[in-house]
Amino acid sequence: MLARGAGLVLHGTTLPAMKRRVLVASNRGPVSYQFGPDGTLTGRRGGGGLVAGVTSGLAAVAPEAEVSWICAALSDADRAAAHLRPAAEEPGAVPVRMLDIPPDIFDRAYNNVANSILWFVQHMLFDTPNQPRFGREFRQDWAAYLDYNEAFAAAMADEAAAGSGSCAGVRALIQDYHLSLAPRLLRDKLGGGDADLGIAHFSHTPWAPPDYYRMLPAEVGEAVLDGMLGADHVGFHAGRWAGAFLDCCAAILGAQVSGARDGAGLVGRVVHRGHVSEVAVHPLGVDAGALRARAQEDDVRAQAEVLAAVARGRKLIVRVDRTELSKNIVRGLDAYRELLATRPEWHGRVVHLAFAYPSRSAVPEYRAYTQRVRQTAAEITAEFATPDWNPLVLEVKDDYPRSLAACTMADVLLVNPVRDGMNLVAQEGPVLSERGCALVLSREAGAAATLDGDALLVNPYDVSETAAALHQALALPQAERRRRSDALAATAAASPPARWLGDQLAALDR
Ligand code: G6P
Numbered sequence: 001m002l003a004r005g006a007g008l009v010l011h012g013t014t015l016p017a018m019k020r021r022v023l024v025a026s027n028r029g030p031v032s033y034q035f036g037p038d039g040t041l042t043g044r045r046g047g048g049g050l051v052a053g054v055t056s057g058l059a060a061v062a063p064e065a066e067v068s069w070i071c072a073a074l075s076d077a078d079r080a081a082a083h084l085r086p087a088a089e090e091p092g093a094v095p096v097r098m099l100d101i102p103p104d105i106f107d108r109a110y111n112n113v114a115n116s117i118l119w120f121v122q123h124m125l126f127d128t129p130n131q132p133r134f135g136r137e138f139r140q141d142w143a144a145y146l147d148y149n150e151a152f153a154a155a156m157a158d159e160a161a162a163g164s165g166s167c168a169g170v171r172a173l174i175q176d177y178h179l180s181l182a183p184r185l186l187r188d189k190l191g192g193g194d195a196d197l198g199i200a201h202f203s204h205t206p207w208a209p210p211d212y213y214r215m216l217p218a219e220v221g222e223a224v225l226d227g228m229l230g231a232d233h234v235g236f237h238a239g240r241w242a243g244a245f246l247d248c249c250a251a252i253l254g255a256q257v258s259g260a261r262d263g264a265g266l267v268g269r270v271v272h273r274g275h276v277s278e279v280a281v282h283p284l285g286v287d288a289g290a291l292r293a294r295a296q297e298d299d300v301r302a303q304a305e306v307l308a309a310v311a312r313g314r315k316l317i318v319r320v321d322r323t324e325l326s327k328n329i330v331r332g333l334d335a336y337r338e339l340l341a342t343r344p345e346w347h348g349r350v351v352h353l354a355f356a357y358p359s360r361s362a363v364p365e366y367r368a369y370t371q372r373v374r375q376t377a378a379e380i381t382a383e384f385a386t387p388d389w390n391p392l393v394l395e396v397k398d399d400y401p402r403s404l405a406a407c408t409m410a411d412v413l414l415v416n417p418v419r420d421g422m423n424l425v426a427q428e429g430p431v432l433s434e435r436g437c438a439l440v441l442s443r444e445a446g447a448a449a450t451l452d453g454d455a456l457l458v459n460p461y462d463v464s465e466t467a468a469a470l471h472q473a474l475a476l477p478q479a480e481r482r483r484r485s486d487a488l489a490a491t492a493a494a495s496p497p498a499r500w501l502g503d504q505l506a507a508l509d510r
Pocket of ligand 1: 027028048050176203204205359360421
């Protein structure tokens with residue numbers, strides 16, 4: 001996801017009953033608040049691919065449904081806003097209920113369990129000689145994670161019963177690894193017998209195979225699977241992740257699992273504790289029309305002029321990432337260094353724009369990694385720059401219009417995560433490309449399942465292979481780059497957020 005945009009969305013409450021009711025639950029919500037100099041609160045649209053995908057998908061169902069979005073207060077300003085009723089609500093904005101979870105509970109659940117353990121397991125990123133280590137402290141963190149999930153389940157149950165007092169017709173869409181226990185907790189609260197309650201859980205991450213997943217303490221690994229299987233529908237971006245989830249359900253819970261491949265990927269069923277959960281693949285692509293329209297706006301065009309002055313007619317290799325450990329930015333820079341070292345014909349003819357935006361600075365591994373990104377970039381500049389050629393521009397300050405502008409101009413887009421649930425940049429780049437862009441893509445991104453035919457796929461650990469792919473991408477004839485990016489854009493546009501969300505609701509209606 002290219003990152004964030006601004007716009008006011010305000011906190012609100014429930015709408016009149018009768019329509020289909022859709023509850024979304026996610027840790028990060030569609031709005032975040034800041035205190036102004038005079039202490040007043042202003043809201044901005046929240047960032048990230050999950051928020052963008054759900055927001056865009058909801059826009060398509062909102063006229064037919066009564067929607068509310070439950071999320072956590074992430075800052076002091078959010079906490080203040082969580083207790084206020086706004087004077088006005090922006091037309092069309094989704095009503096948001098922000099939960100003021102006690103800061104210590106939130107910190108343990110979000111930083112210590114969700115981001116430092118569950119996210120690491122699913123991305124298979126532990127430095128296993130040293131991490132993880134599950135002792136008494138972790139058990140306290142885990143208790144906080146349970147409380148955090150309980151707070152969400154209670155709020156969802158409350159919203160579900162609002163208005164008519166019945167949860168009939170309620171569709172709960174629960175997002176990601178922060179809320180793996182919430183489906184079961186919600187089902188227990190609302191009574192499993194209500195035929196017209198539908199609960200879905202969607203993982204935006206990969207899923208680890210049983211041998212790796214087993215690293216979790218037994219009771220934790222089982223609780224996560226059992227929690228998610230409280231849902232009627234369990235979704236993933238790619239068949240690989242859905243398959244690994246089914247394998248974990250069979251190996252760890254001993255659940256009864258069946259699976260079949262069809263055109264849309266893997267679809268399976270898990271029977272556990274007398275309840276059937278459907279497991280399905282819903283790839284999230286992009287709303288191509290909206291994205292291209294956004295790229296025509298003045299702020300993006302102005303950034304394109306700035307970047308054109310940086311490139312001065314040279315070819316552009318672009319990457320846009322949050323600085324997450326999974327994004328493999330250091331090996332990407334190493335591959336660029338190897339390209340310049342082994343292919344001197346590109347000296348003076350190419351510029352690498354590397355946008356690496358801040359993420360999760362509360363996690364120590366992230367701070368250390370950000371430092372390595374800066375260090376590697378400085379080394380490349382020191383080694384190759386000449387008085388009239390700067391081979392590398394590293395930007396660490398998030399700038400959405402600049403990210404869009406870079407994608408419109410890229411000759412090559414580098415997306416090389418070691419593991420990624422989907423990856424939206426790999427799809428947004430080709431959609432935005434104005435003159436044709438070759439995509440160098442990690443085979444370990446969920447997006448590789450659909451983009452493999454027209455991208456140049458690489459093993460993300462193989463720096464030399466990535467360097468060779470960058471060379472091949474730069475050297476492609478213009479017409480071939482164009483053909484490839486048109487095909488990639490068509491694939492990305494075929495799974496817009498409206499379809500991603502609509503298909504999940506349709507599955508719950510069945
Ligand atoms: C990553 C994960 C997503 C997750 C997001 C949360 O991008 O792949 O699945 O939802 O992080 O980010 P946050 O900044 O809210 O911790």
